[in-house]
Amino acid sequence: MRRINWIHTNDDWTLDVSFADGEVRRYDVRPLLQSEAFKDLEDVAIFKTARNGGYFVAWDNDADLSADTLYLEGIPVTPAIESS
Template sequence: MRIAKITPQPGWVLSIVADDGRMGDFDVSPYLEYEAFEPLKNHTEFLKISNGGYFVEWDCGADLSADTIEARWRLVGKAEPQATAQNG
């Protein structure tokens, strides 16, 4: 899976659109107990996320692979497939 769009939501949830149009929610809260993710307990830090396509990464250095997200997300629908080109 390649991540086309990611949007942080309240409650430590990420709304994700895959490049094939699948849409889902991923709950980050179970990861907050791990040292690398502890800074994300501050919701302001949680919002500082970057989309690497095959991973997401926060400013604090915590990251999740698209494979991990795909294995544990909750599918909520399907959108139109996204173009594979990255926006500048």
């Protein structure tokens, strides 16, 4: 099971998630907003309550996503290249 180092909520209902192996992935929560468990997250204020549970991300409305789901379904984020 993968471990989450940190998460960042974005205004477009995506999560940037850093994993213990150094990988950073972006997960789009929007497709889940139509399901009952995630419906409350349509309110960006509730979406922004996401917290790192180590092996999952959870929200104040009791919705959660496993680290494995976030990793496997997330898109790798390439760090910005700094110009010299």
